[in-house]
């Protein structure tokens with residue numbers, strides 16, 4: 476565990492550690508991340524000392540690069556399970572890797588893979604979990620554990636619980652329980668089987684999430700057609 480009172484981005488610090496002989500399972504964590512990276516070049520903003528912002532170094536050398544969606548799968552399930560100890564029932568995975576509580580984002584994941592030829596070298600899994608922050612900008616659909624549970628949650632206890640749960644899902648992946656993980660992910664998807672509004676290629680439509688394919692692409696039923704989308708090609712509207 477590398478604890479930094481403040482840093483620009485734990486994912487960046489973890490990337491630097493990859494040039495040393497850092498062990499799998501190393502965690503870089505900070506209380507005050509001032510240039511946090513989000514998906515798609517966005518920023519991840521987190522009030523100092525109120526939330527968890529950390530990165531986990533993995534060496535999933537047993538996976539093929541084409542199986543990289545399984546990293547998203549096991550991490551999202553690990554986070555979901557740890558959250559459910561405090562927020563039972565309504566924690567879902569919004570495809571591909573956002574964790575939602577009651578239709579609002581409570582945690583985000585930024586997975587950065589280092590591939591070498593046709594093999595995995597390492598993977599940085601950056602996790603931002605809103606724990607005790609209660610104010611969020613109006614233009615983002617965000618919530619926190621404190622808003623959901625109506626009480627403060629101790630950060631270290633939550634980190635321990637996340638680590639336990641993530642480690643247990645990682646060992647399922649190491650033991651090749653891929654079908655079980657995929658099934659569990661499928662049933663955890665936000666909006667699964669429900670009629671929802673989407674926007675894709677500049678058009679809005681109503682459809683039903685059917686699941687994901689083996690590469691993790693989203694499958695949405697629109698009328699009699701099943702449409703397949705890559706990350707960022709479709710947005711679910713609320």
Ligand code: BTN
Pocket residue numbers: 483484485486487508510511512513514515517519527528529530573582583584585600601602603604
């Ligand atoms: C998202 O956009 O949903 C992904 C957010 C990921 C944020 C975490 S916070 C810890 C780690 N370090 C970063 O710079 N980003 C990730």
